[in-house]
Amino acid sequence: MHKITTLPSAIPFITHNNVPILIRVSVFTFLNFLWGWNKFAYTTNYQLYGWLTIANGGLSLLMGARTNLFAHVARIPSAVLLRYHRWIGLATFVHATLHCSLIIQHYVQTNQFYTAAQAPRIPVGIAAWISLCIIAITSIPKIFRRRWFEAFYYPHFFFLVFVAGALYHANKGPEFLLPGFGLWVIDRGIRFYNNFRSSQVKSIIHYSGGVTKFNITGVAPSQPGQIAWVQIPSVSFFNWHPFTIASAPGQNETTVAIRALGSFTKKVQTVGEDDAKVAQSTAVEGGTYEAVSTEMNFSKLQIDGPYGVGHLQWGAHPVIVLVAGGIGITPGISIATHIANQAKSGLVPMPGSWHIHLLWTVKNFDHISWFEAELKNLAEIASDEAVPVTLDITIHVTSGVEEDSESVKFDGIGDIYQGRPDLIKWFENVRDARMGMDASVNLCGPAQLIRSGRIAASKASCEDILFHVEEETFEF
Template sequence: MVFGLPEGKAEWTKFLWNEGPALLFFVTWLCANIGLFFSTYSSYQTNEDYKCPHDIMGAGLSVARGAAMILNLNCALILLPVCRNLLSLVRGSIRLSFIRLLDHNITMHKLIAWTICLAAVVHTGAHFFNFLNLEKTGSLQCGGQPGTSAEDYAFATIAGSTGHIVVLVMFLMFTSSMSIIRRSYFEIFWYTHHLFVVFFVLLCIHGLGGLVKKRVVIDPTDPANDVYESQPPNFWKFVVGPFGVYLIERGLRFYRYTQNTIVQKVVQHPSKVVEIQLVRRGFHSKPGQYIFVHCPAVSWFEWHPFTLTSAPEEDFASVHIRVAGDWTTKFAEALGCNWSNKGDAGEIQASATLPRVAFDGPFGTASEDVFKYEVAVCVGTGIGVTPFASILKSIWYRLLNPSIQLKLRKVYFIWVCREKEAFEWFADLLEALEQQMEQQNLYDFLDARIYLTGELNSNEVRNVMLNDEEEADAITGLRAKTNFGRPQWGRIYEQLVQDHPSTNIGVFYCGPKVVAKELGRLSKQFTNPRPGGTIFNFNKENF
C-alpha cells in the first residue's frame, strides 16, 4: 500500500469489501461539507442581496459564512454517534454489512469534532479580517457601526464575545479529551466534556447581533429604496432535531436511574477484578452488549461503561470491573472490596451495607453480531475478555435448548493475559462449556486457546512440567492447554483460511489498540472475496 491505500485490483476489492460502507458514508459526509462551503461562499460572493456588506468586508465575509455552514452541519451531526439508544435501534434494523459502520461511531464523533475545530478556526480568522475592514468602512446600512474599532467588534459585540467564549470552551473540551488525560484523569474529561451544553447555547445566540445584513427590496423599480436588514440566527434550526434526540436519551437514562435496582451479589476476584450482579425489573439484553453503571455514593454525575458478562438467558445483569482508576477504586471500596493481601477473593457478605447502584442500557456493540456468522473468532486481552463471557454463556444455554437452531458452527476463543490469576473467574465458564460440548459430541465446536504472557515462578514452572501429560491444564484446569508467549497472528489466519474456505468469518476483538491494528490489517490481507475464498469481517469494541 502507498499512503495506506491499496494497490492493484485484488487489494482494492479486499479494501472495499471490508470498508465499503464506512468509505461510502465518509465520502458522502465529505462531499456534503465541501458542497456546503463552496455553495455558501459562492452565494455571498455573487448574490446581489449581499453586495453592500461584501463591498465592505470582501472575501472574508464569504469565507466566514462558508465555514459557519460547515459548523452548522457538523454540530447537527456530532451528538448522533453518542446517542447509544438510537444506535442500538438502528443496529437491529439494517444489514450486516452496514452494521459494521456503527462500530466506527466514536471515530466518526472525533472526526466531526476536529472538523468543527477547523471550521471554527477558519470562521474566527475570517471575521478578524472582517473586523479590520468594518473599522475602516463600516456603515449602519450595510453592516457595522462607524467609529467602532476592530477590538470592539471582536470583544464588545454579541458575535465577538460569544465567539471567544465558544473558542475557550472548545479548547477545554479538546485538551481534556486527549488520551493521556482521558485515561489518567477520567473525571476531568467527563465534566469538561459536558461543557458542550454551553457550546450549543452560545452558538444559538451567536448570530443575534446581526453583523451580516441582507438586502430587502422595497420597490423593484427604485433600488435607492432598498434597505439592509439583519438576519435572524439559524444555527438552532440545524441542531434542534439532534439535540431533541439527545434529550430523549438523557430522559431514558433518568428513567432507568429512578428504577429500583438490586445489588444481588458482589464477588471479589484476584487481579483486582470485582464482579457485580444487578437485578432490575424488565431488563433484557443481547450477548456482548454493555451498560453504563452509576453509583451516587461515589459520584453524582458519572456513568461508566462496562460490558455485560451475563447471558440474556440469566435473570440478572452482571459486570466484571477491573479496579484501575479513581472511580473504580472508590466503587469497589463502597461495595466492600479489599485487596490488602494479594490474591484475596470471595463473595462479599450479604450483611454488608451496599450502596445504591443504577445502570443505563443495554447498548449494542459489534460482539452481539457473533451469531450471524457460521465461524467466529473471539479475541480478548486481559479484562477485554468480558464481552465473550456473555457470548459463550449464551452459546451454552442455546446448546442446552434443542429447539434453537444455531447458525454458528465453530467458535475460536483466544484469550491473552499477563497474570494467571486473571483466568480464575472465567475458567469455570470455559470448563462448563467444554463439558457441554463433550456431552453433545460437539468436540470441534469450541477451540479455546489461552496465552499467558507473564512470567511464572520456579514452583509454577515445576507444576506445569509435572502435569504436562495430564488431561487438564495445570494452570486453568481446562482441557485446552495454556500457551506461553504471544499468539502468532499470521499463522492463525493462515490456518483459518485453510480450514474454512468459502466462509464468511467474523473476527471480534476487545482490548488495546496495538492488537486491534494488527488484527484489522490481517483481516484485510487474508480476505479473498472471490468464489471459494475466505472473508474476514473485523469488529472491534468501541464504547
C-alpha cells in the same frame, strides 16, 4: 477486496484505524475542504464557515447520544460512532474558529468592532465559540480524555451553550441543530427514567490480578457485547465509567468485571470488603461459617445502560472467532454465552452447528480464574452432543507458567500454552478446520493484539471462508 478492508492501517500514527475507516475520514475531510474553499474576497465568504459550523455541529450531535436510534438502524458500534463524533466535532471547532476569527479581524481592520458588538447576536456567537474551545481543549486525549475522564466529560455540557448561542446567532440554526439535539433530549429522558429501575448487587467477587466482578440483578443486556456506565457512590459520586458487559441476553442480570487500571478502578477493588467482613463476623458469632450471602445488602451501585449495537449479528455465521487479551475477554464471554444459550434452546437459524473458537491471552496463570466459572459452563454446554455447538478454547499465558510441556490441560476446558500466540497460524488452523463456513470475529484487547488479529484474519481469509472482523475498544 475483503482482505484489504480487513487490514489495519499501514500508516504509523494511525495504526489503530483500518482501511474503510480511513476512506470515510478522507472523504469527510475532502468534502469539508471542498465546501470551505474560497478566496476570502468578500465578508460573505466568512459566513460560509458559519454554515459549515452548524452543519457539522448538528451532525456531531447525532453521534453523541447513548440511546441512539440512528446507530441501531445503521448498526454502527458505539466505539465507531464516538470516533465519528470526535472527527465531526473537530471539524465543527475548526470551522467555528475560522468564522469567528475572520469576522473579528474584518471588524477590527475596519474599526467596526465596537459598533458590531452592540448587536446581541455577535457576543452570543462569541460565547458559543468559547464553549467549543472549552470542549476542544478538555478533549485532548493524553491530557484529559484518557487521564482525567471527568475533566473531559463534564465540560462537554458546554455544548448546551453552543447550541443555544448558534440557534440565536444563525438564521438557519434550527434546521441543522434541532434534529440531533432532539435525539439527545430523548436520550436523556430515557436515561432519567432508567434511574428508577429496581436493580440490586447480587454478588461482588475479588480476584487476584486486580479484578472485581459485580453481578447485578434487574438489568440485562438486549444483545451480546454491550456496554454500561457504572457509578459506585462509595468510590466516587461523580465518576461514571464505561465497561463491557460480560453476561448474555436473556439472563435478567448483568455481570461487569472491573480491572484496576486507573485511580477509579483501583478504588473499586476494595468495594464490598467491609460488607464481607461484617457477614463473616456475624456467621462466626452464630456458631457457623458460610460464604458471603447473596441476600446481603452490598454497597450501592448505579448502572446506566446497557448501550451499543454490534456491527456483526452474532450467530449469522456458523463460525464464531473470539480473540481477547486480559480483561478484554468480557465481550467474548458475552458472545460465546449468547451463542451457547441459543444453541441449547434449539434456536440455531441454520443447518448444522455453531463452532466457537476462543483465544485468550493472559499475563499470569491465576488470571484464568476471572472467568473460569463461565468457561466451564460453556464447556459443559458444548459437551452435550444434543446441543448444536462446538467449543475450542486456547489460552496463552505470557508469564507465570512453570510447566515445561508445550500444552497444559486446564481442568478440561481448554489448552494452555506459555508465551504469546502466533495469531496467523492460529487463524489458519481455524480456516483449515472450517472450510466452506464464513466466520464472525471479535477482537478485544491491547492495540497490538487487535492489529495483529486484523492482519491474521485478512491473511487467513480465502474464497472458502471469510473472516468478518469487529473490534471492541473504548473510544472515550
